[in-house]
Amino acid sequence: MKKAICWFRKNLRIDDNPSLYNAISENEEVICIYIKNYSIYNPYGIDLGNMGSFRKKFLDESILDLKNNLKEIGIHLYIFDGDLIEVFKEIKSKYLSNKIYASKEVGWYEEKEEEVLKENNFDLNLYDDQFLIERNNLPYKTDELPLIFTHFRKKIEKFVKIREEKDSRLGAPKLIVPSIQVNMRAGEMPPPEGNGISYLKVPVKFKEKE
Secondary structure (H helix, E strand, C coil): CCEEEEEECCCCCCCCCHHHHHHHHHCCEEEEEEEECHHHHCCCCCCCCCCCHHHHHHHHHHHHHHHHHHHHCCCCEEEEECCHHHHHHHHHHHHCCCEEEEECCCCHHHHHHHHHHHHCCCEEEEECCCCCCCHHHCCCCHHHCCCCHHHHHHHHHHHCCCCCCCCCCCCCCCECCCCCCCCCCCCCCCCCCCCCCCCCCCCCCCCCCC
16 A cells, blocks of 8 residues: 655645645545654854744644644545654654655755655655746747847747646545644654553544444
């Protein structure tokens, strides 16, 4: 059975989201996650202060909106808070998959995240979703871009096809894996119970007999 992790980063749409679309299209079992890592907005070694309260509020509300949108199509969003690599290692150990689908980001810190995941042997599948035209489809090399926009536009219109919208509503995968405990924090197991053992509990809903 093909399993995969769909990792939401800055693209919190469910429509026109190639990583979500391909994760569902190419796998039978998918878990969707978001990792709250506010340090990405406060770069390491540079004292820029914490994220502003309004920006944090907007981001939190956007994540909640994403969770609700996914719920409408039968998918649960698991939200984690902690170190990115530790979270992914924990999911990998319980979910038995290292295949990740995510949006390609262009920031230096975001690209560092991608490098670290690859160094830890995660199969990272990245998709451009920020532009109408994907970068690898441009009919120019970077140093050959024309100085006049009209020349650029005419060649683009003639030779390049605008990226097709990827519709998320193609149907959810057969299994969405509602069994991974959402209280895993930064790769930690849930607190031990009376017998000293930690458990990942699977919520089960029984249908009453009529």
